[in-house]
Amino acid sequence: MLKIKTLENIHLNSQVAIKPDYLIHPTVSGNKFRKLKYNLKKAQSGNYKGLITFGGAFSNHIAATAAAGQELKIPTVGVIRGEELITQIESNPSLRYAQSCGMHLEFVSRLTYKNKTDPAYLQQLLETFKDYYILPEGGTNALAVKGCEEILTLNDQSFDIICCSVGTGGTIAGVINGSLPTQKIIGFPALKGDFLKEDICKFATKSNWELWGDYHFGGYAKVDSKLIKFMNEFKLTYNIPLDPVYTAKMMYGIFQSIQSGKISQTAKVLAIHTGGLQGVEGMNIRLKKKRIEEIV
Ligand SMILES: *Cc1c(COP(=O)(O)O)cnc(C)c1O
Numbered sequence: 646m647l648k649i650k651t652l653e654n655i656h657l658n659s660q661v662a663i664k665p666d667y668l669i670h671p672t673v674s675g676n677k678f679r680k681l682k683y684n685l686k687k688a689q690s691g692n693y694k695g696l697i698t699f700g701g702a703f704s705n706h707i708a709a710t711a712a713a714g715q716e717l718k719i720p721t722v723g724v725i726r727g728e729e730l731i732t733q734i735e736s737n738p739s740l741r742y743a744q745s746c747g748m749h750l751e752f753v754s755r756l757t758y759k760n761k762t763d764p765a766y767l768q769q770l771l772e773t774f775k776d777y778y779i780l781p782e783g784g785t786n787a788l789a790v791k792g793c794e795e796i797l798t799l800n801d802q803s804f805d806i807i808c809c810s811v812g813t814g815g816t817i818a819g820v821i822n823g824s825l826p827t828q829k830i831i832g833f834p835a836l837k838g839d840f841l842k843e844d845i846c847k848f849a850t851k852s853n854w855e856l857w858g859d860y861h862f863g864g865y866a867k868v869d870s871k872l873i874k875f876m877n878e879f880k881l882t883y884n885i886p887l888d889p890v891y892t893a894k895m896m897y898g899i900f901q902s903i904q905s906g907k908i909s910q911t912a913k914v915l916a917i918h919t920g921g922l923q924g925v926e927g928m929n930i931r932l933k934k935k936r937i938e939e940i941v
Contacts, residue, residue, distance in 0.1 A: 650668065664917045667922060675705075676793060679792040684778070684780050688719055692776065695721060696777060697779050699781065702739065702927075705924055706782070707739065709784075721748045725740065726753065734750070736930070761781070793820060795823070797824055802828075806831060806908060808895055809917045811833060812865075817845060818849045831857055833856075833860050834861055886925070888922050889925065889940060890921055
């Protein structure tokens with residue numbers, strides 16, 4: 646079993662606090678730890694020889710799964726989107742890290758990767774990796790949601806609004822389930838598209854939530870110099886690092902919504918820092934190539 650640290654919320658000012666979930670474990674960061682917790686337990690319980698999961702070139706989930714697998718001595722396989730990446734492991738910090746943790750990387754074409762939930766494809770994978778436990782892309786399933794139900798604690802019941810970044814929706818579903826019906830949960834999607842709502846409804850047991858879709862900055866893993874500038878100023882001011890894919894977009898959305906009055910100045914806000922900091926190095930390599938200011 647992986648151990649986590651219990652941490653106090655960090656108050657940025659009289660209105661906004663951050664739940665520093667990014668610090669709960671040194672290598673299995675933030676919500677990925679929460680999502681893995683019960684899945685790892687299942688993978689360890691008798692019938693499985695290892696764990697297979699799926700992700701893109703800079704995936705926080707892949708990095709976290711690799712680190713957890715190493716610590717718990719569970720063999721892991723990462724099915725990675727993009728065949729060309731096989732020659733780029735050394736120059737990609739996330740993949741290099743996953744491999745150094747002992748994860749076996751299986752690179753597939755974007756077309757093959759689309760089959761990631763197709764039973765016939767999964768069966769084919771299981772022929773190579775016999776008796777492995779299959780965890781979906783992003784690690785979202787019922788056990789992941791159960792883990793995320795542990796993010797909020799009794800101490801958090803005094804907040805009116807709880808904010809969370811959203812990728813596949815598993816994390817926010819757990820947060821919703823762990824909240825009071827009188828609290829409002831606001832999700833900030835890191836990607837474009839309306840499909841998320843349905844996915845969250847599959848797991849959420851309450852309807853005290855909304856998605857605010859105006860802060861994706863062009864889509865998944867897309868950034869601009871305005872966002873980078875915001876992240877760098879935020880770190881300078883509060884000494885808290887943000888990640889460019891998820892938490893920076895959420896914090897930007899929160900600050901802007903307070904400024905515009907969309908979030909009332911009397912509402913107490915808790916922002917969940919879900920982690921993702923392993924992605925900063927890879928993002929900086931891309932920013933440097935594009936000659937955009939880098940993340941400090
Ligand atoms: C993966 C991730 C998310 C999104 O989690 P979902 O459960 O997929 O919605 C949010 N923040 C960070 C830092 C992540 O790595």
